[in-house]
Amino acid sequence: MQHADWLMAALMFAMAAAILGCLWRARRGHVPYVRRIAGVAEIERAVERATEMGRPVVFAMGFTDIQAIETHASLLILAHVARLAARLQTPLIVLARPGNVYPVAEETVRQAYVAEGVPDHFDAKEQVRFLSEDSAVYGMAVARLIEETRAGCALFFGAFEFASLLMTEPGARIGVLQIAGDPSLWQMPFFVCTCDKTIMGEEYYAAGAYVSPDPALRGVLVSQDIIKAMFAGLILLGVLAALLPGGAASWFVELLRHYR
Amino acid sequence: MTDPLAVWVGAIVTLGVFSYLARDNPFYRLIQQAAMGVVVGIQIVVTWKQVLQPMWLSPIQGALAGTRDWTGALWLLALVPGSLWYFQLSKKWFWVSTLVSGLFVGVAAGLAFKFRILLILPQIGASLKPLNPFAGPNGFTWEGFLDSSNNLLFLAALLTTLLYFFFSVKTENRWVRTPMRWGRLMIMVALGAMFGNTVMTRMSYLIERMQFLYEMWLRPLFPG
Numbered sequence: 001m002q003h004a005d006w007l008m009a010a011l012m013f014a015m016a017a018a019i020l021g022c023l024w025r026a027r028r029g030h031v032p033y034v035r036r037i038a039g040v041a042e043i044e045r046a047v048e049r050a051t052e053m054g055r056p057v058v059f060a061m062g063f064t065d066i067q068a069i070e071t072h073a074s075l076l077i078l079a080h081v082a083r084l085a086a087r088l089q090t091p092l093i094v095l096a097r098p099g100n101v102y103p104v105a106e107e108t109v110r111q112a113y114v115a116e117g118v119p120d121h122f123d124a125k126e127q128v129r130f131l132s133e134d135s136a137v138y139g140m141a142v143a144r145l146i147e148e149t150r151a152g153c154a155l156f157f158g159a160f161e162f163a164s165l166l167m168t169e170p171g172a173r174i175g176v177l178q179i180a181g182d183p184s185l186w187q188m189p190f191f192v193c194t195c196d197k198t199i200m201g202e203e204y205y206a207a208g209a210y211v212s213p214d215p216a217l218r219g220v221l222v223s224q225d226i227i228k229a230m231f232a233g234l235i236l237l238g239v240l241a242a243l244l245p246g247g248a249a250s251w252f253v254e255l256l257r258h259y260r
Numbered sequence: 261m262t263d264p265l266a267v268w269v270g271a272i273v274t275l276g277v278f279s280y281l282a283r284d285n286p287f288y289r290l291i292q293q294a295a296m297g298v299v300v301g302i303q304i305v306v307t308w309k310q311v312l313q314p315m316w317l318s319p320i321q322g323a324l325a326g327t328r329d330w331t332g333a334l335w336l337l338a339l340v341p342g343s344l345w346y347f348q349l350s351k352k353w354f355w356v357s358t359l360v361s362g363l364f365v366g367v368a369a370g371l372a373f374k375f376r377i378l379l380i381l382p383q384i385g386a387s388l389k390p391l392n393p394f395a396g397p398n399g400f401t402w403e404g405f406l407d408s409s410n411n412l413l414f415l416a417a418l419l420t421t422l423l424y425f426f427f428s429v430k431t432e433n434r435w436v437r438t439p440m441r442w443g444r445l446m447i448m449v450a451l452g453a454m455f456g457n458t459v460m461t462r463m464s465y466l467i468e469r470m471q472f473l474y475e476m477w478l479r480p481l482f483p484g
Contacts, residue, residue, distance in 0.1 A: 011381075016373075034428055035429065066361050067368040103349065104361075140296055147284065170284075188454075189458065200447070201425060201447075202425040202427075221428065225427060225428045228422055235384055235418070236419075239387075239388060239391060242391070243391060257388055258385065260385040
């Protein structure tokens, strides 16, 4: 078994310390500033637009299982969308792919309707649907459902695979307002082409924390910024060390380069 | 020799899928739904034949029959956490499923922590590109200057893209906003390149389908 060397161990310790420190501060009431993300504001507008049109909001979840962090971020956004839909009395259809995400998604939507004081408006059978475990089948079924229901808006949040274009192209063709969020950049070009707004890369996790009422999540977001700053600092230090005359800090450069 | 029936089915399905380019139609819908059914059927068979039977049932059967190592019977224990997932279907006992899903989330988070370091450290090492055009073995050269400029552009793109993903920084400041915009521009350039690359891949799929239609289906029909 390969063990961490001292630099790896130090970085892991610093990452853990940043996360725990920010969580501790947030729990003590220091709610940190998080900048506004354009796509998040657009989600609210999209749901309002669907309400005005009298058409349903379709929310398609990503392909990852319940243990994946991506799934939990998409559940936070789903809770936000469900609260909006319940408040505005807009029909909401949630599509879940992995079997173990389906009941959690159902419970998330149910709690949102309870929180908005309209539990009777929640119809589990109609509103939360399991389509398939297979990416292609799921993609085709999502596309068909968007077309057949003439959705007011379609929201795609999660980590998607090659089916992203399959899912979003029909909606783009018939003029459905579509917003997609995916932490991976591989499917993002297709979402950029077919959706009105996109939430990409780390914005996806930030969006989950931004819409969640839990201040601890904002704390975690700040800790991620600290970790990114740490890595950016390492890069800058490495570059500066490489520029020093006579190879005065070449040991540091070699230390970082040997991980390549 | 390819079965003519398979060629005809392939050709009809291909044309049915292409018919969507004109407009949505019942023929396309029929093929779409048939594809869904076929994939679900295949998935059930694959799950049983390639996962459950060889990896779970056979070791248990072998251990119980005495033809394989007794440790195969330990796979019976997998039924305990596995069956806990099914409590998700009960509203009253839903909490039982959270025991196993919590365990999975914990394991996934721990592994993600480790993999993040293993992913990022090599990238940091690879980011340390030479920036000094005078540091080459032959001193200053035009090629060395171009390489250094390229590396400088890479470093600027890397750092500004990183800055774009800082969420706790106020963007009113011009010294933050301008590099963030530059970072966003760099991301768009990268996405454009990725999109172009994938379009090329999809075009190769299209060419393969066209070749199939022409060589396997049409040419045998009209041999002259």
